[in-house]
Amino acid sequence: MTKGSKIPNPTIERLALYSRPLEALIESGTPIVSSERLAALCGVNPAQVRKDLAYFGEFGVRGVGYDAQDLLREIKRILSTDREWTLCIVGMGNLGRSLVENENFRKRGYLFFAAFDSDTKKIGIRLPCGLTIEPARKIRELVRELKIEIGVITTPAHEAQRVTDLLLDAGVKAILNFAPIQVWTPECSIVENVDLSVKLENLVYHLERLYKSEKSA
């Protein structure tokens, strides 16, 4: 994604992963957690957990483990999820609507401040979350006014690139794209493409191989 960093990208993704069971452990009153325990909960290798954390400091106590609360706080600080982020979303079909209402995002501090669509029939609709669907032509204006940092794209594939350009031009710095197409950006901006059917394709490939190995067994 961005270059020049010494920290592997998989490490960043795993840090986010670690935070989920940590929250649960804290809630259940477990004060201390070992790399082994945490690794088991996330399905990774214990050494991996230790190495991931060691990139950012020494958070554990030898012979003891990690303080769950401290560790979670550190991870949140590292990922910058200890503050709120302002998002907008473009493309208010079913997926778009479901994301904008998503409680998980809100709880984690990802706040949608604007929702756009280019379909005139949708513009003006008041969503359950309180937002009103705005026309796509207001992207530039509202992104600036509301200081929106991240754009989420849930348009059809053929609109995704144009919307990306619009959003970046308006000042958005990062894009999460759900349209089933790779979206192109000028060097340094940050894009994550999440193609949900690619996930299914993956599943299906392995599933078919499983069937075949069962038949031959």
Added chain:
Amino acid sequence: MTKGSKIPNPTIERLALYSRPLEALIESGTPIVSSERLAALCGVNPAQVRKDLAYFGEFGVRGVGYDAQDLLREIKRILSTDREWTLCIVGMGNLGRSLVENENFRKRGYLFFAAFDSDTKKIGIRLPCGLTIEPARKIRELVRELKIEIGVITTPAHEAQRVTDLLLDAGVKAILNFAPIQVWTPECSIVENVDLSVKLENLVYHLERLYKSEKSA
């Protein structure tokens, strides 16, 4: 995921990726595509494209390139996306509903045959796609009757594990889990965890670093 295969998982994911622009090229009447062209469209290295394809056979013509139609057909055959798959979904909140209605899935042959929820207020609701929401206790019965192969989970985190167990026990062989928790399964079954807020966390980490490097510049 499953072991014993010589083919890297990233290769499988890229094959799915390649198929998207291939469809577009075919539609626009381009009969031949080079690894360089295809690579550019997907943001990968040309040698990568050739190597990925070479795992499965020799699909190209030296000095010429790949026949777009043939290549797409081969990729679909490899991924087993040249047939339809039967899915069910558990958890009919906003996300669940949006997936079940998703046109992209249907077009690619991923067909939802049943939708479940445990909330009695939701049971019996007729969805736009034509399905009626069934109670979770009917999972076992319906999965068998409808020969459902893949289960999609869009429940809250605390129900995801129980639902996974139910689905696997009922005979589902693969699971796509959107609940924000790693779900645990007996060795050989196939699970893909897609935690959407992990994606945002990733974005946000890089975004914060971008801000910092801008400030120091």
Added chain:
DNA sequence: GCCTGTGAATCCATTCACAGCT
């Protein structure tokens, strides 16, 4: 004794560079 932190070793994936075919 126990568990973290970490260099070294291993494993895996990507990229290079060129041989081979059209």
Added chain:
DNA sequence: AGCTGTGAATGGATTCACAGGC
């Protein structure tokens, strides 16, 4: 000449194995 297919080289990430501190 052009572009694929592929062994060899490189570059990363994971895992091992143990030193270091509680």
